[in-house]
Amino acid sequence: MTTNTSAQTTQPTQPTQPTMKAVRQDVLGEPDVLRETEIARPQPGVGQIVVAVHAAGVNPTDWKHRRFGAFLGEPPFTLGWDVSGVVEAVGLGVALFQPGDEVFGMLPYPYGAGAHAEYVAGPARAFVPKPAALDHTEAGALPLVSLTAWQALVDVARVRPGQRVLVHAAAGGVGHVAVQIAKARGAYVIGTASAAKHDFVRGLGADEMIDYRTQDFVAEARDIDVVLDPLGDEIRLRSLEVLRPGGILVSILPNGFEDVPARARELGVRAATMLVEHDQAGMAAIAELVESGRLRVHVSETYPLADAAKAHAEGETGRVTGKLVLTVRP
Ligand SMILES: NC(=O)c1ccc[n+]([C@@H]2O[C@H](COP(=O)([O-])OP(=O)(O)OC[C@H]3O[C@@H](n4cnc5c(N)ncnc54)[C@H](OP(=O)(O)O)[C@@H]3O)[C@@H](O)[C@H]2O)c1
Numbered sequence: 391m392t393t394n395t396s397a398q399t400t401q402p403t404q405p406t407q408p409t410m411k412a413v414r415q416d417v418l419g420e421p422d423v424l425r426e427t428e429i430a431r432p433q434p435g436v437g438q439i440v441v442a443v444h445a446a447g448v449n450p451t452d453w454k455h456r457r458f459g460a461f462l463g464e465p466p467f468t469l470g471w472d473v474s475g476v477v478e479a480v481g482l483g484v485a486l487f488q489p490g491d492e493v494f495g496m497l498p499y500p501y502g503a504g505a506h507a508e509y510v511a512g513p514a515r516a517f518v519p520k521p522a523a524l525d526h527t528e529a530g531a532l533p534l535v536s537l538t539a540w541q542a543l544v545d546v547a548r549v550r551p552g553q554r555v556l557v558h559a560a561a562g563g564v565g566h567v568a569v570q571i572a573k574a575r576g577a578y579v580i581g582t583a584s585a586a587k588h589d590f591v592r593g594l595g596a597d598e599m600i601d602y603r604t605q606d607f608v609a610e611a612r613d614i615d616v617v618l619d620p621l622g623d624e625i626r627l628r629s630l631e632v633l634r635p636g637g638i639l640v641s642i643l644p645n646g647f648e649d650v651p652a653r654a655r656e657l658g659v660r661a662a663t664m665l666v667e668h669d670q671a672g673m674a675a676i677a678e679l680v681e682s683g684r685l686r687v688h689v690s691e692t693y694p695l696a697d698a699a700k701a702h703a704e705g706e707t708g709r710v711t712g713k714l715v716l717t718v719r720p
Contacts, residue, residue: 407431412507413698413716415465418457421699421706429468432504432511434481439514441493444719445530445692446505447472448701449563456702461500470505470716471497473512474520474529484514493517494524494677496533498668506698508718516668521680524687531687531713532567536676538666539568542618542640544575544675546662551576553615556607556632558625560596561587561711564642566688568618569594574684580611587711590688608632622646633659640664688712694720 408431415423434440452469454460474494477487487493495517497505504510520529543549555572559565560581572579573595581596588599600610607625611632619626622643629639630653638660641647647663654661679685690712693701701714 410508411695412468412504413470413695414468415456417465418459421453421456421702423456423465424699424702426696426698429507431509434479434484434511436482437484437513437515438481438511439477439484439487439493439517440479440481440509440511441473441475441517442478442719443473443505443508443510443530444475444526444717446470446474446716446718447531447534447563448506448693448698448705448714448716449534450705451500451534452506453702453706455500455503462503468504468507470507470510471499471503472530472533472715473497473505473510473517474524474526474533475719478509480514481511486514487517492520492526494520494526494529494533495670495673496537496666496668499534499666502668506695506716506718508695513668515670516673518670518673518677521677523680526719527689527692527715527717528687530717531563531689531715532676532680533673534666535563535713536567536571536685536687537669537672538564538642539571539618540672540675541666541669542642542664543568543571543616545672546640546664547616547618547638549575549577549616553577554613555579556611556614556617556629557581557596558602558607558618558629559583559620560591560599562620563710563713564620565618566591566594566712567685569596570685571679572616572618574679577616580614582607590711594686616640619643626650627653630654630657630659630661633657635659638662642666689715691715692717694718 561583619641
């Protein structure tokens, strides 16, 4: 047995792993299952960065996972896919970033969650530099909703100048960004929202608004090239009727989509469904839209990390305008 004499002359130290605060849950359920807990800080794996989270958006998928487990199954887990923060450490092979860089991005969906914490690890290529025009709260609100809207409208539907785009739930997280992305692509944009939110959505560039509570959008919207559907069910099936021949509906709700393709074929239109993917090229496009003044994000409320349950409860009302954000380092 060898003895380390220098260790004997110093105070004994416990090898302590650095810890952090994270919002965890051990069971599925109501918002009160969320607990701020002290857990081990992540280390960067190969190709990963660790980000000191300054702000992290809260999205419907967070409360769906909290309640139902969805793709993640049984807890314990930490939710949160949106990140804005400062690079704390880089893993082997990462040349794109260094500690101190301000970044924002979306962690791999669905299995890379963990942003509702003081630190999170993710692939370097999920991130891009944070535009100076955004503070961390705004940047933390954007990634998941803007990538969803970008991938739906640009990658899948390939929106072109002059096309007519119908954005359902245009005042929501995805919708209010989708309106701006469609406008930036040169489209004519029609949105649905309750009347009190029409001025807000028009202010983002919408050309026409439909009050879904008092008007039937099928009667109001005609010859549509692209429908963005964040609502599903009957609204999704009926949305096929407003498309011009060859037009496309992109639904971001895969559940229940099985009924849609056959009806689309009957009507001579197309339909697709998608789940958002982490996407550095998409994030770069979003950052460019922000920097050129064509995209802004509306943060309706912020919460400290410890109040994640309040943010979930508010989000679950389904009435949020724009985004809710956890401010982890205010
Ligand atoms: N596939 C994917 O990868 C993906 C990605 C992101 C989101 N999603 C899903 O897409 C859905 C929307 O997400 P989100 O973040 O935009 O939600 P959100 O921000 O919670 O949406 C809230 C908005 O929806 C509006 N709304 C509710 N019912 C409406 C209706 N019948 N017609 C028009 N507007 C209506 C509300 O406006 P009023 O108050 O005026 O009703 C509110 O402003 C969620 O189910 C989410 O899980 C999927």
